[in-house]
Amino acid sequence: MTKKQSTLTFITESLPTFTLGEPEQVDLEVSGGTAPYTFEITEGELPDGLNLSEGGRISGSVTENVGTTVFIKATDDADSSLTQAFDVQVSES
Secondary structure (H helix, E strand, O other), X not given: OOOOOOOOXXXXXXXXXXXXXXXXXXXXXXXXXOOOOEEEEEEOOOOOOEEEOOOOEEEEEOOOOOOEXXXXXXXXXXXXXXXXXXXXXXXXX
């Protein structure tokens, strides 16, 4: 039995630049599949001070000026998943 092709698509294509020391939040959005969706980082990590909730919200205050790339996987209620790379940029102000 072959697994059905996922219809999940990331609506969020990129992340905004985070400002050092400023509280911020970004909600990741996907479409298709079967809601609800869960999110997890599969490779890399967010800069110190930022966290990703299971519901797809990146929030917190960046504590160091370090950019990185993270791979975030969205999984729907039918266990279909999609992973996308996001560049995380940090600015001083």
